[in-house]
Amino acid sequence: MTQGASLDIRTIFRLDNAVLAFRFTATIFDRAGAAIERLTDPGRLRLWLHASGLDFSDEVTAEDLTAAKALRECIHRAGAAVADGGQIVAADVRALNALSRNGNPYRVLEKGEVRWRGASTADALSVIAADAIYTLGGPDRDRVKACSDEHCHGLYVDTTRANNRRWCNMNTCGNRAKKAALARR
């Protein structure tokens, strides 16, 4: 792989989100602010898929990258709608369903741990689309939120018992808010 592999991947991507589909939407940083794109080329997509255990294909093409970004933005629109208590627009529902169906991934047990397997990037995107569908329509649906940080707006599932977390991550955005509040005093 290219030089990038020797770097700490966390300097390129935010991988702290426990929900796969939302971790994928976080490949744009600070969506409501500077909106920094981290999937700048097919190699970056391959690196992200590798970090998520979904690098099924040695060759990630420009077309794969285009499809991945379309899926990502679809998930973000859909997630923002759900976080807002609204409905996902029909076109995005259709796109998520189509991308979920457009693959043949499967789970395996390997050394006692669950892993995804597949043969193409379409299979990887299918896993991400299925995860988005489960997150947005499953039991955690009412816990889907958008980060209160004015620059971030990142999606997350609030796992607190009281369902009252306001930031995508307490160590990053939550901490930033805490510091800002202290500075105002």
Ligand SMILES: [Zn+2]
């Ligand atoms: Zn955030």
